[in-house]
Amino acid sequence: MHDGGWVGRSVQRREGSDKVNGKLAYIDDLSLPGMLHGVTVRSPVARARIRGISFGPGVPWEEVVVVGPADLPGPNVVKLIDVDQPLLADGEVRHCDEPILLLAHADKAVAERARAAVVLDLEPLPAVFDLDAAIRGDVVVWGKDNLFREYRVAHGDVDAALSEPDVIVLEGTYETGAQEQMYIEPQGMIAEFDPEHGVTVRGSLQCPYYVHAALVALFELPPERIRVIQATTGGGFGGKEEYPSIIAAHAAVLARKAGRPVKMIYDRVEDVMATTKRHPSRTVVRTAVRPDGTLVALDLDFVIDGGAYLTLSPVVLSRGTIHAAGPYRWPHVRLRARAIATSHPPHGAFRGFGAPQSVFAIERHLDRVATRLGIDPAELRRRNLLRQGDRTAVGQLITEPVDLDLVLDRALAMSNWTETRARFEAENGAGGPLRRGLGLAFFYHGAGFTGAGEVHLASVAHTEITAEGRLRVLAASTEIGQGTNTIFAQIAADASGVAIEGVDVVQPDTEFVPNSGPTVASRTTMVVGRLVGEASRALRVRLVEAGLLDDRSDASDAFAAAARAYVARHGVLRTQASYRPPEGIAWDEKNFQGDAYAAYAWAAYVAEVTVDLRSAEVRVDDFVAVQEAGRIVNPTLAAGQIEGGVAQGIGWAIYERVVWKDGRVRNPQMTNYIIPTAVDTPRIRVEFVPPFAGDAAPCKGIGELPMDGPAPAILAAVGHATGTEPVAIPMLPEQLLTILEESRHGAR
Amino acid sequence: MAHAESVAPAPAHPEVAFVVNGAPAAVHAHPMSRLLDVLREDLHLFGTKEGCGEGECGACSVFVDGVLVNSCLVPVCQVAGARIETIEGMSAHPRLRVLQEAFVRDGGAQCGICTPGMLMAAAALVQVDTDADEATIRTALAGNLCRCTGYVRIVDAVVHALAELRAADAGGTP
Structure with a gap:
């Protein structure tokens, strides 16, 4: 017996038992x-x-x-x-x-x-692999100029702001490599x-x-x-x-x-x-900042390598562009973003979808700004974080009562930021081959399709009751490990009043499952979960209207009994819910202005690293991941998403290098493309702060969020440990060795 | 959908006999056939997975005479007369069932494709060292790649299973 309330509990993964017994048939098992x-x-x-x-x-x-x-x-x-x-x-x-x-x-x-x-x-x-050569059009492999797509965003007067007398101008170039899923x-x-x-x-x-x-x-x-x-x-x-x-x-x-x-x-x-990999990127950032750390102007040029065909590059570019300015107030902004055709195999969707690339650039850049100004990197961010009533770089008004200080403060407290940094600095100053550092990234990630994307998708979910009194959820959103089946069951159980054991989430099959849209863009729980809830609630209403269920009853068997009676009398009952955009949401695709996403999750991540100066190896010793992601449906599954994303971010930052030669991957094996093992990953400490919008807050997407923060946080920590400013990933020992050598030469 | 493979008529290969999950098995397979393929295609034990085919990911881990191996690297001729344990037999062992249950409870399985191999590696540890600390656990699992979990909940599951087993041992129950 239960009283509902499945949402918010760490209900066990539905297919967990089958998975630990090797019983599920994956495609190669059929x-x-x-x-x-x-x-x-x-x-x-x-x-x-x-x-x-x-x-x-x-x-x-x-x-x-x-x-x-x-x-x-x-x-x-x-x-x-x-x-x-x-x-x-x-x-x-x-x-x-x-x-x-x-x-x-x-x-x-x-x-x-x-x-x-x-x-x-x-x-x-002739082929072209180099971004600059492709941009110049040395060899044209697509269209007339190798330009898949270009977006521009502008507000304020960036040129004037950059030439103001009392600002510090800093420029930098930041690069990220391809990454294999x-x-x-x-x-x-x-x-x-x-x-x-x-x-x-x-x-x-x-x-x-x-x-x-x-x-x-x-x-x-x-x-x-x-x-x-x-x-x-x-x-x-x-x-x-x-x-x-x-x-x-x-x-x-x-x-x-x-x-x-x-x-x-x-x-x-x-x-x-x-098959596809994450788009390599290069971002040139120029900023004007006041001596007290107030951000004034951002001039940013974001370029991604789309490979030989357009595939999804325009939307990857779009998400990267919208996230490029970070969750900060910028009075003057100019963004230019381009997806370029090369002769590489097409790059494609990978968790984060353009955002990790541009977030890496802006976060690394802000660390360098903080160093120039002699301001603590956390403090620099605190002074510029978006508040309710502010607008993002693309003009989206923040209507949510955000408290980003809270997110930052929790991350700083959990990592013991100030004391640990001071201690590491003192210890590093004493010399020795092992240097330690602490680095931070602050970021946000928009959930769901960009702009009007969700309207175009027009997602639909169905629920139905069976003769046995069970509730079936029909949606094309796939379980790929993230927990869709379990989340949908929790939501359906709460919305309908059926016991969670009485919910079946049907395996996606286009013959009888409606199109709830693709399983991408951190949209499954937030967008489709809502539809599952609405359709499930509608079932309950129909049973109540039919006089078979007392709406005040929360007995877990009451729904099943009513459902059985309904099907026996009237036959099958199916309800559906269709996507409706939140009110007041408007996106101007032409000018790249407006409400880019229905919701943002907000996060502060702190990485603690040890660098061995002898081998230039980096070890991530501790990782703190604090975020606000609305209401959490299943804490275990949600934390699992964050932990897994952080591990992929660690890999992207310091282990995973795609080696290209003449446009071909030369290390296509697990033996030479290295993803993190259990000994390469630290204990990842995850915290979800209470929803800004209160306990009844809706869910926000979290699948992609954790991919954005680790790389800039880790490189910041390496910079803190070694007194350098690494600006490119993947940063394997070979690359760090060069940075350390250059830094030693520079110091002489 | 049937789990039956229509195999093209193969030349007569010598019989290789061994024991799988306690039951005798015999196959006619090329002596250099990978144990992985024999388990999956001849014996229809699809719980053992292939992630890389070169002994790096550990998804195909099984026990051969109590030793944890990557079945993609073992020619079937080497297991003649051996005792083989796969994921399909794990729940028959009460102490290993504790491990499986911990994986489910703690969220140690996400997509599940690495899970059978990961459990095999964890089982190898459970059988020799119930006092293992987190670093030892991580080292024991380092031959098995997971791309979903960041390993946190896998490690937690093993920690919790070991604690449960120690408590049971101290209390004299199974």
């Missing part, structure tokens, strides 16, 4: 009768004309299903923002490991042999094709309806003849947002030609080489 194994022939070079394709000896080619561009049932495009990316390169390849040809065979080993036996006759064309389960799909029923794909994916839309466009079939089912998915982090559409399409066209189901599972190397 097979269909007669299934073939599909493989992809890819370009070994970045840019070339395809002169010919031939099939070498030693392979029973008559048994191999071969699909090229001419075999596609519809347009050779990956349907996303633009239609510039082909499903299979036709005539020209534009990046390394671009798909050229698809093969399938019943025996995986034969399929692999066939892949190796395909001979590509490629005539190399490195979900532990590589990408994979199984497709079936039936001339009568159409296409069915199952796979590891975040966004069932993205895959659905891509297949509808490719097969030119009515939507109901394309069915996409999510298999249990072993992590995504953005990496299974856009490319599952390609893999599903590849498997499906092979299945169509073969007349048999086709499974395509990428191995680790193929996954790392061929």
Whole structure:
């Protein structure tokens, strides 16, 4: 018996028991009768004309299903923002490991042999990997100038402010590298094709309806003849947002030609080489600040490398731009942001989606400003934090009663900021090979799609009751490890009054689950969770109206009994809820002004590091993550999101380096692309401060938030430990060694 | 969906016999077949996962005669006559079930793909050192990669399971 109140409790993960017993079927655990194994022939070079394709000896080619561009049932495009990316390169390849040809065979080993036996006759064309060369147009690989998208934001008079007599002007350039999502389960799909029923794909994916839309466009079939089912998915982090559409399409066209189901599972190397990574970035920041630390003007130029096709770069750029000024008051702002085409494989969605890159730049820059002014870095931020009634750099009015001092104060208290910094400075001054430092980042992250994005998505969630008196939640939002199933069950139970054990969250399947939008942008709990709550409440109302349920009753079995009675009398009852924008929200996409996001989570992170001057190794000894994220539905799951994001941020900052050569990833293995292990990560101390809007506050997204803060905080700590100003990540020992050597030479 | 694989007719391979989770098993497989593939494709034990195929991520961890190994690196010919333990057999061991329950309670599993291997590594520790401190636990898990959790709740789960086992040992219960 319970009295509701599931929201706010650390309810155990619904599929937890199955996961610890190895019982769940991920895509590679599934097979269909007669299934073939599909493989992809890819370009070994970045840019070339395809002169010919031939099939070498030693392979029973008559048994191999071969699909090229001419075999596609519809347009050779990956349907996303633009239609510039082909499903299979036709005539020209534009990046390394671009798909050229698809093969399938019943025996995986034969399929692999066939892949190796395909001979590509490629005539190399000039490629461009360097951002400046691409911006200059030395080689034009996209459009007329390699410019995917440009945004500008301006208010005030930046030039005048920069030339005021009493301001300190500081300029800096900040760079971030590509980052591999490195979900532990590589990408994979199984497709079936039936001339009568159409296409069915199952796979590891975040966004069932993205895959659905891509297949509808490719097969030119009515939507109901394309069915996409999510298999249990072993992590995504953005990496299974856009490319599952390609893999599903590849498997499906092979299945169509073969007349048999086709499974395509990428191995680790193929996954790392061929699918997206976080956009590398370069940000030039120029600021004018008064001697007391008051921020006056920000002039910022943000550039990201989008790779060879447009994919999602415009929206990554948009989020990066909006977050670039940080949660600070800037009287004068000028932002210029560009996504540039190069010959790298397309960069794509990865937790944070552009924000970590620009947050890194502004936070590192503010640390350097603080050093110049002789002001404590925490104090500099405190003097400029947004308050209720202020506007962000894109003009969004902060209506929420934010108390960012509280967030900052908690982080400083938990890290014992002032005393620890003083102690480290004294100890470091005594010499010795081990130096310690403490660094801070303050940031915010907007949840949900940018601007009018949620309106365009028009998400829908359904709930229904069954003859057994159970409540079923139907939404396309996927469980990818973050806890969707559990969160939805908690929300549905509270809203309807059914016992949480009486809630089933249905596995996403486009045949009967409505489009609640993609599982991205920290929107699942905040946006879709709300819809699940509304639809569940509507069920309760209907049962009350039918005279079957006393609305004052909170007995857990009352709902189930009423539901059983309803279905017995009237048949199935289903309710739905559709997204409605919060009132007064307006976004001007053309001028990049207005209410960019419906909600922001706010955070202060502190990293404590030890630097070994002999080896230039950095160790993160302690990490404090304090945030305000509205109402927390499930504290254990929420903290798990923060901890996991922080670990990815640690990796991005000091371990994970994508090595490129001629546009190809040269370290596509877990042995040479290093993600943090249990000994590389500290105890991550997470705190959620009480919601600014009070106990009845709505939820805010938190999935991406923790990716923004760790890298700048860690580099600040390294700077504090070593008396240097590192400005680029990843900062592996090789890079830090150079910084330390330069600093020693400079000191002489 | 069936867990049945239609395997192309293979040339006759020698039989390899061993014990999996206490039950005898025999397969006809190429001697150099990876134990991982034999477990998954021949024995349909899909709880053992492949994350990298080169012994780095630990998702395919199993016990061979009580030794924790990466099954992607073990040719099946090496396990003839051996006792193999996989995740599917873990809950039959009361002390290891304590570990599994702690993972569920503490949030040690998120996406779950590393979880079977991670539990195997934790089990290896539980069986030899119930007094392990956090640093020892972290070292014991360092051969298993997780991209979701930041390891905090995995470590917590092991800490709590060890405490529970110590308490049980002190009290003389299982």
